[in-house]
Each structure stands twice: as structure tokens, then as C-alpha cells.
Amino acid sequence: MEKYVVAGVEVxxxxxxxxxxxxxxxxxxxxxxxxxxxxxxxIYERYFLISATAFDAGIAPASREVxxxxxxxxxxxxxxxxxxxPWSLYIVNYMYMIYVGSGIVFLVALxxxxxxxxxxxxxxxxLTIGLSMVIAGLFTILMDLNVLxxxxxxxxxxxxxxxxxxxxxxxxxIPLVMFEIYLILSHKDSWVKKIAVLILILSLIxxxxxxxxxxxxxxxxxxxHLWTTYPFLPLYFMISSFxxxxxxxxxxxxxxxxxxxxxFILERATLYFVIxxxxxxxxxxxxxxxxxxxxxxxxxxxxxxxxYLVMAxxxxxxxxxxxxxxxxxxxxxxxxxxxxxxxxxxxFLYGGNAYPLSNRFGVGFEKYGDYEQVKEVIFFMPxxxxxxxxxxxxxxxxxxxxxxxxxxxxxxxxEH
Amino acid sequence: MNFAMxxxxxxxxxxxxxxxxCKEENGVQLGADKQRIWVTQIEKSIFGxxxxxxxxxxxxxxxxxxxxxxxPTGASYFALGGIVMxxxxxxxxxxGCMEACPxxxxxxxxxxxxxxxxxxxxxxxxxxxxxxxxxxxxxxxKVRLFGDIDDEESDxxxxxxxxxxxxxxxxxxxxxxxxxxxxxxDDYYAMxxxxxxxxxYTWQEFKPIIEKAKVKRxxxxxxM
Numbered sequence: 001m002e003k004y005v006v007a008g009v010e011v012x013x014x015x016x017x018x019x020x021x022x023x024x025x026x027x028x029x030x031x032x033x034x035x036x037x038x039x040x041x042x043i044y045e046r047y048f049l050i051s052a053t054a055f056d057a058g059i060a061p062a063s064r065e066v067x068x069x070x071x072x073x074x075x076x077x078x079x080x081x082x083x084x085x086p087w088s089l090y091i092v093n094y095m096y097m098i099y100v101g102s103g104i105v106f107l108v109a110l111x112x113x114x115x116x117x118x119x120x121x122x123x124x125x126x127l128t129i130g131l132s133m134v135i136a137g138l139f140t141i142l143m144d145l146n147v148l149x150x151x152x153x154x155x156x157x158x159x160x161x162x163x164x165x166x167x168x169x170x171x172x173x174i175p176l177v178m179f180e181i182y183l184i185l186s187h188k189d190s191w192v193k194k195i196a197v198l199i200l201i202l203s204l205i206x207x208x209x210x211x212x213x214x215x216x217x218x219x220x221x222x223x224x225h226l227w228t229t230y231p232f233l234p235l236y237f238m239i240s241s242f243x244x245x246x247x248x249x250x251x252x253x254x255x256x257x258x259x260x261x262x263x264f265i266l267e268r269a270t271l272y273f274v275i276x277x278x279x280x281x282x283x284x285x286x287x288x289x290x291x292x293x294x295x296x297x298x299x300x301x302x303x304x305x306x307x308y309l310v311m312a313x314x315x316x317x318x319x320x321x322x323x324x325x326x327x328x329x330x331x332x333x334x335x336x337x338x339x340x341x342x343x344x345x346x347x348f349l350y351g352g353n354a355y356p357l358s359n360r361f362g363v364g365f366e367k368y369g370d371y372e373q374v375k376e377v378i379f380f381m382p383x384x385x386x387x388x389x390x391x392x393x394x395x396x397x398x399x400x401x402x403x404x405x406x407x408x409x410x411x412x413x414x415e416h
Numbered sequence: 417m418n419f420a421m422x423x424x425x426x427x428x429x430x431x432x433x434x435x436x437x438c439k440e441e442n443g444v445q446l447g448a449d450k451q452r453i454w455v456t457q458i459e460k461s462i463f464g465x466x467x468x469x470x471x472x473x474x475x476x477x478x479x480x481x482x483x484x485x486x487x488p489t490g491a492s493y494f495a496l497g498g499i500v501m502x503x504x505x506x507x508x509x510x511x512g513c514m515e516a517c518p519x520x521x522x523x524x525x526x527x528x529x530x531x532x533x534x535x536x537x538x539x540x541x542x543x544x545x546x547x548x549x550x551x552x553x554x555x556x557x558k559v560r561l562f563g564d565i566d567d568e569e570s571d572x573x574x575x576x577x578x579x580x581x582x583x584x585x586x587x588x589x590x591x592x593x594x595x596x597x598x599x600x601x602d603d604y605y606a607m608x609x610x611x612x613x614x615x616x617y618t619w620q621e622f623k624p625i626i627e628k629a630k631v632k633r634x635x636x637x638x639x640m
Contacts, residue, residue: 051526055443073447081524083449086511146509146529152489156506163512164488 001409008186011407019406028398035139035392041385042143045080082380085350089382090144092346093390094137096244098210099237100341101133103245105177106203107269112196118262122253123192124184124410129252130245131177132400136393138170143389162213173206185408207238236280240341243273243312247337254331256411264323267330271320274337278313304347311340418566418630419477419497419536420593421549422575426600427557428470430455434551434560441540441550444532445525452521452534453551469609472559474551475500475521475534476584476592479629483513483522484636491530494637497564498593498630499538504530518588536562565593565626576619583622586615591629595622 002013019025052069060066082088108126111119119126142150158164180199183192212234250266253259285293295301319333382390405411438444438453453474459466477500483492484500491507494500502513502522507530514522514531525532536542537549552560563572581595598616599606610616 046526046529049526052446053443053527054439054446057446058440070446073445073450076447078447078449079524079526081509081511083514083520083523086514086524144509146507148529149489149506149508152491152506152508156489156491158488158490161486161488161512163486163510167488 007182008188009182009408010185012409014406019403022402024398024402028395028402031392031395032399033392033395034388035395038385038388038390038392039143041383042080042389045383045385046146047148049080051079080383085380087349088380089346089386089390090140092342092349093393094141094144095237095349096342096345097133097137097140097393099207099241100244100248101130101135101137102173102203102206102210103241104130104133104249105199106207107242107245107249109180109196109200109203112193113200116265118259118265121413122257122259122262124181124408125256125405125412126249126252127177127181127184128401128404128410129248129397131174131181132397132404133248134170134174134177135400136396139396140389140393162209165209166213169202169206169209173202176202181404181408181410185410207241208234236284239273239276239280240312240344243270243277243316243337244341246270246273247316247334247341250330250334251338254327254334257413259413260327263327263330267320267323267333270316270334270337274313274316274320278309278317281309281313301347304343304350308340308344308347311336312344313340315340417497417564418479418593418626419499419542419562420565420572420595421477421536421552421563422561422572422579422581422595422597423472424559424561424579424597425469425471426597428455428472428559429557430457430470431556433554433556434472437550437554438534441537442535445527450523450525450532452532467609473519473521473584473594475517476519476590476594477534477536478590478592479626479633480589480591481633482516482518482588482590486512486516488512494633495535495538496637496639497538497542498633498637499536499542500533501535501538502531502533504528504532507531518585518590519592565623573619576622580616580618581622582610582614582616591625593626 003010004013005011050065050069050072052066052073056063056066057070104126108119108123108130112123153164153167176195176199180192180195183195246266246269250263250270253262253266285296296305315336316333319329319336401410432455434453435451435455438451439446442452444450444452453472456471456473458469458471477498479498481492481494481500484494487493488510489506489508491503491505492500492513493503504525507528509524509529509531511524511531514520514524522531522533524530537546541549547563549560549562552558552562561572561575563570565573565576567573575597576595579600580598582598583592583595585592599609607616
């Protein structure tokens with residue numbers, strides 16, 4: 001392919017038609033269209049769904065609109081955000097994409113420093129995938145927030161808030177990873193390693209701060225007692241994310257490079273993290289309140305929990321422990337980890353809705369009305385718009401990756 | 417000034433006048449799940465004798481409020497008198513405060529696309545010099561008493577000096593300012609109606625906890 005050089009980087013001379021009209025991009029367009037429909041639905045539900053206050057009812061008692069709003073208040077589904085589950089699928093997807101994406105970046109930076117040659121050769125592709133996932137995570141969270149007020153993150157910064165802190169961190173992190181990709185593509189090998197150290201440190205900061213912020217928030221919520229009594233919550237985030245990061249890297253290698261040796265390296269690393277995840281889960285429930293352990297192991301929660309364990313730990317462990325030569329078994333193991341850890345993140349979040357919150361007087365808000373059937377887990381089905389945004393976030397990953405690959409051929413193995 | 421509220425919950429008859437008054441006074445969004453204050457019914461039994469406890473509650477206006485700490489834009493903040501407020505214009509709906517609140521006192525106001533909660537009627541009454549909240553004013557059995565706990569001569573402090581009380585979820589360390597008065601006249605019932613691990617306080621015992629938390633947080637209090 002004809003190329004021209006810009007700032008030391010070889011750029012493919014591709015036509016606009018070749019970039020935007022190909023099978024990969026068609027998949028991306030379909031997913032982005034789904035996301036677009038989801039965004040429209042979310043905007044409608046958030047900003048245009050009819051609602052009324054007591055003032056409205058007093059000022060315009062004969063208004064048809066107010067009557068409709070009052071009807072919605074009584075018979076409607078209670079608005080976009082459920083009080084019992086303020087965080088839902090958006091946050092699951094955000095956590096997954098950010099953790100797994102930054103996990104890939106971290107592992108690649110580590111491999112650069114450790115001089116693992118095969119990873120170094122494929123680093124630009126892995127980093128692009130990792131970065132695309134981080135951006136897809138941010139896309140998801142942006143849809144969850146009230147974007148009309150988002151500028152207050154800049155105009156009214158709260159430096160002590162962990163959530164605010166994530167903004168400047170990403171503002172440094174994302175350009176730095178982009179710079180690393182640039183250095184790889186421009187063959188500035190000595191700088192690649194130096195920046196890799198920086199990225200490694202920044203990845204650790206991002207991961208620790210992100211994990212700490214999330215863990216602290218979950219810890220504050222006594223309803224999430226289920227997951228917080230165990231003292232190493234950030235450790236859980238890290239182990240499960242690295243397992244998923246490596247699984248994504250296996251799938252990427254399978255789709256792009258088909259390198260047996262690279263698959264082997266990734267497979268061994270994945271196995272260690274799968275074992276660590278299994279060890280964590282095998283001991284974690286011993287340290288939590290027995291009521292909550294009962295919910296996890298024997299209550300309404302058990303099916304979700306066992307499904308997570310089977311898919312994220314048992315299946316990959318059995319497929320990866322013995323070194324089979326069959327590549328498709330590794331791919332199955334990787335898919336199983338990706339799905340399993342996603343279920344893990346989902347139940348982690350919805351675990352906050354696990355009960356009993358309280359069975360005694362004098363401790364706080366009780367969830368159930370007198371005639372409601374007491375359930376151990378409250379699960380709110382996400383809205384269609386929310387599901388569409390989450391599905392569409394895959395389109396963001398594919399779109400970004402494909403555009404970058406079209407220009408810079410990041411999927412190629414390159415010599416340093 | 418340090419505003420707080422005592423609740424003589426044993427007098428509650430679950431008429432829900434307080435919930436209605438709150439909505440009317442503050443223009444709260446209509447809907448069963450959109451409550452700044454609420455009354456919970458808890459059915460229990462003591463040695464086979466059933467009883468129902470009516471348990472009015474709302475934002476505890478914690479002195480060491482976690483919801484204020486987690487807010488990335490300062491939309492959750494302390495107003496003068498240690499009242500925890502939300503600024504709907506700067507709320508980005510991250511819902512971190514809803515996660516952080518141990519009392520589940522917050523909800524999303526769909527009319528403003530922002531988080532809402534009890535304000536002790538700060539913007540509708542207190543800044544105008546009134547010293548009652550709508551829920552207190554409307555209660556037919558006088559369950560609630562709002563006041564300034566810095567003023568030793570206030571009715572609230574006098575009441576707290578005369579009655580034992582407890583606070584909700586004390587182990588969260590948030591130093592809440594809703595004081596639940598232990599039922600009078602029947603110590604046996606009173607002690608059995610609360611959990612054995614709930615700490616019962618006199619005002620002299622709780623005051624140092626309040627003062628310590630106030631010193632830590634008072635510099636964050638700001639006027640509207």
C-alpha cells in the first residue's frame with residue numbers, strides 16, 4: 001500500500017471509500033445506530049418524559065398535561081433512575097470497559113518494560129484496543145450523566161472528590177497512551193520504553209484511584225454490605241479485570257495475528273489470573289456476614305454467582321490448565337472469561353440490591369411495604385435505551401480501532 | 417447555629433400529613449418513590465406480642481456527610497447550620513451521593529434531572545427566619561421538633577436533655593442529626609423495641625460527638 005510519512009509515522013494512503021465502506025465498519029455502523037437509538041430513548045425519558053410537582057398540581061389543576069403527569073406518577077414506572085438501584089447497567093459497562101481497557105494498556109506497558117518481544121511487536125494493536133475500550137467506557141458513563149450540567153466538572157471542581165479526580169487522570173492518561181502508540185509507530189524505541197514506565201505508573205494510579213473510588217463508594221453504601229466486608233475489594237477489581245484483559249488479548253490475537261507463540265504467552269498469564277480469581281472467590285465469602293454469605297451461596301443470588309464462577313473460573317481453568325494444542329479451546333476459554341467477568345461485574349453491582357438490608361428496628365430505612373413479597377435480590381431490568389447504549393459501546397470500540405488501523409496498520413506485527 | 421431534629425416516633429399515627437406537607441411546601445415531584453420524608457411501618461413481636469412501629473424518617477443531615485464528600489461538582493453541600501443541601505443546577509446526576517447515603521434519603525427529581533432530598537425547609541422557611549419545618553408544623557401528634565442544638569435554651573435541647581434517644585446507623589460514622597426519642601413510661605417496651613446493639617444516649621453523652629464533628633466540618637458550611 002502506498003504510504004506517506006507524517007512526523008516519522010508511516011500513514012497509509014487510503015481513500016475515504018476504503019475507510020468507511022468495509023465489512024468491519026458496517027458492523028460498527030449497525031452497533032452505533034443501536035447506540036444512537038438508545039441515546040434518543042434516554043434523552044426522551046430523561047428530558048421529555050412528563051412529570052409534575054405539587055406546585056404544578058396547585059397552579060394548573062385543570063391542565064391535561066398535569067393530569068397526565070400525575071397519572072404517570074401513580075401508574076408509571078417511577079422515572080429513569082430507581083431509588084433502590086441508582087447505579088445499573090451503565091455503570092457495569094463503564095466499570096468493565098475502563099477496567100479491562102486500562103488493564104490491557106497496563107499489561108502491554110509491563111511487557112514493554114520486561115522486553116517480551118512478541119507483545120512488543122503487537123503493542124500498537126493491543127494499545128489501540130485498550131484505548132478504544134477506555135473511550136467506550138467513557139462514552140457509556142457520559143450517557144448515564146446529565147450532560148447538560150457536565151461543564152460543572154470544570155467550573156466547580158471538587159478536588160477531594162474521587163469521582164472528580166478521575167477526570168484529570170483520564171485527561172492525562174488517554175493522550176499519554178496515544179503518545180505511546182505514536183512512539184511505537186514512529187519506531188522511537190528508546191522513548192517507547194521510557195513512556196511505558198510512565199504509562200505503567202499512570203495505569204497503576206488510574207487503576208488504584210478508580211478502584212479505590214469505586215470500592216470506597218460501595219463501602220459507604222451499607223446495602224452493598226455483601227461485597228464490602230472483605231477488605232481487599234480493589235484486589236478483586238484488579239484480578240478480575242486482568243483476567244478479562246488477557247482474554248480480550250487472546251481473542252484479538254486469534255482474530256488478527258493468529259500467532260501460536262503469542263497465544264501461549266497470553267494463555268499462561270490468563271491461567272494465573274483465573275487461579276487468583278478462583279482463590280479470591282473461594283475465600284471471600286468466608287469473611288463476610290453469614291446472612292450475606294447465605295444469600296450468595298444458597299439464596300436468590302446463587303444462580304448468578306455460580307454462573308459467574310463457572311464461566312469466569314471453572315471453564316477457563318479446565319481448558320487452560322492442561323496445555324492443549326487446540327487454539328479453539330483457548331478461544332472458548334477467553335470468550336467464557338469475557339462473559340463470566342461481565343456477569344461478575346453485573347452481580348457485583350446488583351449485589352447492592354441484595355437483602356436483608358435490616359431485620360430490626362432502629363437501623364434505618366426498610367425497603368419493603370407491608371404487603372410486598374420479600375425478595376433477597378431486587379433486580380431492575382435496564383431500560384431498552386440503556387441496553388442499546390451499552391450494546392452500541394461495542395460499536396465505539398470497533399469504529400475507533402478500525403479508523404486507526406486503516407491509517408496506521410496497527411494490527412501488523414512490527415519489529416522494534 | 418446547628419440545626420437538628422428530634423422525632424418522638426412513638427407518637428406517630430402514620431397519617432402521612434408530613435409527607436403531603438413536604439411535597440406541598442417544597443414542590444417535590446409527585447410519585448410514590450419521590451419522597452423527601454417518609455414513614456416506615458415495621459411489624460415486630462416481643463415474646464409473641466405483636467406490635468407495629470411507625471418510623472418517620474428523612475435525610476439525617478449528617479455532620480460528617482459522605483454525600484458531600486463524593487460529589488464531584490459541589491452540588492451536594494453544607495448550608496449554614498449544617499443543613500445538607502443539593503444544588504440542582506450543578507448536579508450531573510452521577511448518583512454517587514445516592515450510593516453513599518446510608519439512609520437512602522435521596523432520589524432523582526425528574527422535573528430537574530437532578531438528585532433531591534430533604535432540606536429541613538431551608539430554602540422555603542429557614543432562610544426567611546422561620547424556625548419550623550413543614551413536616552413539624554403539620555404533624556397532628558407533634559412527632560417532630562426542629563431546632564438549633566447550639567442553643568442550650570432552645571426547645572430542642574431542652575427536650576433532648578429530658579429524654580434518651582438514639583441515632584440511625586451510628587456505626588457509619590456520619591454523625592446524623594435526627595434524634596429518635598426512646599419511648600417514655602415503659603422502659604421494658606422501649607428497650608425491646610430497638611436493637612440490642614443500638615446505643616442509647618443522653619444529650620450530655622452525645623453532645624461531644626456533635627461538637628467534634630462540627631469543628632471538623634464547619635468551615636465547609638456556606639450560605640445560599
